Amino acid sequence: MFSFSPRPKSRKETHLGDFIFASLLRLISLGLALMLVVIAFFLLRGAFASVSRFEWSFITDSTWDPVQEVFGSAPVLFGTLVSSSIAVLIAAPLSIGIAVFLNELAPPKIGKAIGFLIEMLAAIPSVVYGLWGIFVLAPWLRTTVEPFLSKNLGWIPLFTGPYYGVGMLAAGLILSIMIIPTIFTISREIFKTIPTTQREAALALGATRWEMIKISVLKSSKSGIGGAVILGLGRALGETMAVTMVIGNRSEINLSLLAPAQTMASVIANEYAEATSDIHLSALIEIGFLLFIVTFLINAFARIFILRESRR
């Protein structure tokens, strides 16, 4: 009868001040939850002109021509997909490897230091990555890496054609650097939740440390690592400035990684200033809406993935 809890069991507040305070907090929390819906609504409203004019051809058409006012986003979708895939293909094994090394193998002091440095990668502003990309990465690719690729692997469609330094490859590389901290941090958190006894069990049965890592660490965190990689992908899809600065900004589908390309985020950043016609602007907002939906779905999926893992 005199049971008492500092957190109220029911939501009814008896004190007037408490009632007002709780209602206020609930209201702004609800506001935050509704924010996603509001964003979707405003983007869709801004994109209405483009949606009603181009309908499905907006996604399937591969001509993006602001002068003729023909907007098909296939090249941009293609560029987003390819640049993010390059990023994930490079960053995922690297980040998971680093997480394993720092959490399982390296001496704790070294692990802490390197972990700190990698987390610092996440703190560097995107525009600084872009600056470095323009003046350091792209020239290096143009003078060193791309001549080599073109000469030795030029027979593969991926490496044909002229090279400029800026292009799909540069964008993929810079994205891979930017998503390393995302995948690394989440993977390491997951490894940390694995009980030590599970590792000891493998070691006690005579496993080498590497076998122990495979059996006790990697195997039991598969879905969590999957979630981490997908979150990294989500970050790569929406990354704007660094990509805009190194991808070359050409809205064409080209199989060669050496060629300039365009992503959903970069086309918005790059053309917002010159979008003088309403339909151009509306088309850019529709790209934004599509990007919003894609990242929303990917992140929701990944978070449910990780949630399932951590609840088990």
Add this chain to the structure above:
Amino acid sequence: MISSVLSQHMTRSYTRRKLTYRAMYALLALASLIAIIPLLSIFGYVLTRSLPGLNLAFFTHLPQPIGETNGGMANSILGTLSLILIASMIGVPWGVGVGLFLSEYPPGKLSSVVRFSADLLTSVPSIIIGLFIYTLVVIPMRRFSLLAGGIALGIIMIPTVARSTEELLKRVPMHVREAGLALGLPRWKVILRIVLLGHSRAIATGIILAIARVSGETAPLLFTSFNNQFWQRGIDQPASSLPVQIYTYAISPYEDWHQQAWAGALILVLLVFFMNLVTRYILSPRGSRK
């Protein structure tokens, strides 16, 4: 399960298994080193390339037309600070409020929806928030403005502040709240005066991290605050900011502007890292001792 998997490995010779371990150790150590190279390269270039462009004029002068020397980014630095101020006025109370709702009230359907939305909002690309504010604020106002940029950054701050506040307050022991309630204080006073004020240092770290994150944001500012080569005239006027100015100069064809862009990058990186280090200090055992 472990033993059955292990038995497959054990059919191989011990030397071979040992060698595999050594090889993997070397490979993974190498991966860690590779990941650090870009960081060192970025630091190295930002430091060395920015030095020629860094002088007093950089901090006190306005940008100059191409051809004239002694240009600076004074208005951009001021602009970034104003944007942070406006963003904080929106992001901090809203974010802390949501954090309080999540940590101080009984979990229910609404709180799990709010938590999930906050997490999803964190991962919405920042350029989308920029587009959103463009359609919400810039189009009705018919001009780019400092206010629009500040609102965009403020919205980006909310979920970060909310989640960090929640995480920190969940660690506050229940007896602290009980003590306040036992004195007959109403719950809202307990929450504001004891729970919130009593842990303001810890909550500040979450706020500083959120500020550090938004102060480097460029994409949401492109079509909200846009850019401006002069001193700020009002909250409803386009505003310059360090990140946008760096971007503008970086993609320009002029050597002189490139140098300014590097100098701006140094200031921006120092600003962001300084904020990160401050939070690490506050949270470290030495820093939290009064």
